[in-house]
Amino acid sequence: MKYKILENPNCEDAYGLIEEALRKRATITIYACCKVNYEGRALSELNWGERIILIKPDGSFLIHQEKKVEPVNWQPPKSKTRGYIQDNNLILESHRRTPKELLTVEIRKVQYITYANIEDFEELEQAGYEKDMGDMIMEKPHMIEEGFKPTAREYSVEHGFIDILGKDCDNNLMILELKARKAGVSAVKQLKRYLTDFEDDDNDYLKECLVQKKKIRGLLVAPSLGEDAKELIEKEGIEFVAVNPPKELKRDKKVTLDAF
Amino acid sequence: MKYKILENPNCEDAYGLIEEALRKRATITIYACCKVNYEGRALSELNWGERIILIKPDGSFLIHQEKKVEPVNWQPPKSKTRGYIQDNNLILESHRRTPKELLTVEIRKVQYITYANIEDFEELEQAGYEKDMGDMIMEKPHMIEEGFKPTAREYSVEHGFIDILGKDCDNNLMILELKARKAGVSAVKQLKRYLTDFEDDDNDYLKECLVQKKKIRGLLVAPSLGEDAKELIEKEGIEFVAVNPPKELKRDKKVTLDAF
DNA sequence: TGCTACATATCGACC
DNA sequence: GGTCGATGTGTAGCA
Structure with a gap:
């Protein structure tokens, strides 16, 4: 230097x-x-x-x-x-x-x-984000529940994107909203809005669901849930699944994978 | 030092x-x-x-x-x-x-x-924010339109706060959403959501409005409007008023006021 | 302490 | 160049 x-x-x-x-x-x-x-x-x-x-x-x-x-x-x-x-x-x-x-x-x-004159050729490696969480759930869907099958990711609706769309073991539709941090009221509202959007929208998933007389389940996936948000999910009939974002660096992961 | x-x-x-x-x-x-x-x-x-x-x-x-x-x-x-x-x-x-x-x-x-050991006793003075814009409009409501009378600020609804609530010269209700920067589609959607919330809500303003058979006008107030947002406000029947946030420092303002 | 909303947000990805 | 969404957002204000 x-x-x-x-x-x-x-x-x-x-x-x-x-x-x-x-x-x-x-x-x-x-x-x-x-x-x-x-x-x-x-x-x-x-x-x-x-x-x-x-x-x-x-x-x-x-x-x-x-x-x-x-x-x-x-x-x-x-x-x-x-x-x-x-x-x-x-x-x-x-x-x-x-x-x-x-x-x-x-x-x-x-x-x-x-x-x-600073010499620095390194970039920050990081983990513990919403994207990592999505990757992890797509890889290990049983983390959500036994028999969960993801079918789409970043599914576009009127007010944004549904993080993960899938089906449970009884073929009911599942709409997942992921948060890498503690979920608040706003996350519940966001998921509720996506559910409404999805039901208002004309799409094949919905048609199939109606034909087969299946339910649509909304799931909020986050490490924890705020007090106010707990009340709201009860009211809105939304389910909560506790999942921690993977705190594992990609390099570490690679090493782990290489080991097998 | x-x-x-x-x-x-x-x-x-x-x-x-x-x-x-x-x-x-x-x-x-x-x-x-x-x-x-x-x-x-x-x-x-x-x-x-x-x-x-x-x-x-x-x-x-x-x-x-x-x-x-x-x-x-x-x-x-x-x-x-x-x-x-x-x-x-x-x-x-x-x-x-x-x-x-x-x-x-x-x-x-x-x-x-x-x-x-740094000696610094000064704080940043700044202007040009949403709050400044709200202050300005409360002080000079005619900026929005002739005869506009603000009645409430930060009025709480289901999904957030209505920035300014007021009436026009014909006693129609006006709901204002302020943005200090160029407004996009998200700002229009936000205002639309507040309008829906307000109409769903049971409140005195709404009652009076219904009794007197007055309209509810939604106004987006911002320095400018994105192209996509222009289309959307047309569709949603929302009005746009161009207002620049006041770029005047409080100290300058004080001086100006003292001069009178 | 916890929650909400704003910011000259910044930043990256995608169009 | 814009638009959109995530961020270890940070930060202030308020309950």
Whole structure:
């Protein structure tokens, strides 16, 4: 990692280092006293104070205060950064075309600037999502109940997509809504809406179901259920199945599979 | 701003500086080659690579790659950070109680660490939100149309809240859904759902409306409308009113008001 | 503490 | 370039 650090620079030196870093497509951090203006989708102003500025080679621009995970101001990747000197202050601008957005940072005093060319070829591997849960249920449908047979995934209805469509051992239709986290009232309402949509819709599954005089069962599949949601599923005649999302990384899974 | 910078430290020195910084409740940035594991609401793993670590005095913990606005891994405010040395590597852990979440950073090589006590007493002032839009319409109802009289705000119905409830000059009921950004199909559907909820609900507004044989008008209020949404409002008999969210900071507003 | 809704949401996938 | 949906969404407000 090649890096450079500049402490207590004057305005011109700070400007010079930032230009150099931008040219070299390095990642820059600045500890400085600044004032920030943003105009674009919304409008904001942040008065003089000390903050940390992070500029990435992909154009991302972040300003962090000493609190919270979220930056106080930012610009997304592909934004264009430029700097100039005005009234003996260093101004940094980050500009985006669509939508038109401009972030302006007026820097009164730089404590230090660092930049480095970061080498990172890894991507985050993760698990424990709704998609993983769907994959798992398609692979092991008995997790839902004995005899469950999935027939379709991401089945389109008026207000969205039914996560998994299938049949139980008695050939009743089953409509599954998956949630990777604790399900709330909104999840129950969503499933209810899909059930209504499905019943209003003219489709082969429904026709077959009517002909064979079978039921349509709505199932909410999630690791747990909120208190309010418990009441609502009773009322709506919806069933709940407790399933935890698989917390297994794909690489680990592969290893496990390879072992067999 | 008091700060300290340590370049190319060995494991022990890096550990020492971080402990010192945590004690002093400083804001820390580390450029380092590390490996990251997260387990909590989900599960993730990030293999060896160079990243920027930011630790804030409120407990926020961020790991940034050289791309994107979002950190690749993080912990929220109030998380507890601790460090230790294992196998000649520096380990940083950030721990959260509820929900139980643990972030583990294994650092192989530190390029540099800096910490500083940041002084920032300013908060972001902003404008251009749905709430501002609601305030503006309550203050200047004629923006919607001549003779519009708001009667209720955040009126609760089955699937959510009606932003503004009111009457027109002919005493017809008006149900307003506000959006601070371009409205899409989902906004129209949301309003339609609220209209249905309202008509299904047993309330005084509705009773009065029926007695006086008045209409119920649904209005979508937003700066603009997507193409698909235009078709849908036609079909659903919903009206659209173009209103831009007020992009005026409260301080500016106050000044303006003081001037009168 | 828990729940709801908003955000300059961001981000990825799909069209 | 848009549209749609998931997110370890984060965050504020309120019960």
